[in-house]
Amino acid sequence: MSVQQSGFQGFANPVDPSPAELRAWAYEPDxxxxxxxxxxxxxxxxxxxxxxxxxxLAMDRSCPARRFALHCLYIYAADGIRTNFRAHPRRRLRKLVEQAEQAGDELMTTWAHNARMLLARPDLFNYHDWCEGGLVRQGKRLG
Known part of the structure; x- marks a missing residue:
């Protein structure tokens, strides 16, 4: 009888996971x-x-938790933009958006487009879409 060892053993503190823990979980989300x-x-x-x-993780097409990571990027973008970048640095969001535009697939370029749209028109914010996963589930590109 053999016991198969899982690569991810759980979070030391799920409220504050380390980057390595989050990465390990994302490849074994079950x-x-x-x-x-x-x-x-x-x-x-x-x-x-x-x-x-x-x-x-969101850039990795083979990541099983990719959609969760993308959902978190929507939250991050909305939080930064809606607080006029008191919550997160504008420069960091801009760099992520530019990277997604240059090297991302359709999911990531849509996220980048939507972040730019929200920056230009903060009235496009809808809690369900940005913070509850609506834009990720719909794959909607804001116009």
């Missing part, structure tokens, strides 16, 4: 289902410390 995470976990991880990891 090891700790989203439903078992703390409430609003997406809002907790969508911050400056983890956004480079989330961006990397």
């Amino acid at each position: 090891s700790v289902p989203l439903q078992s995470m703390p409430q609003d976990w997406d809002l907790l991880v969508a911050g400056d410390r983890l956004v480079p990891t989330l961006f990397e």
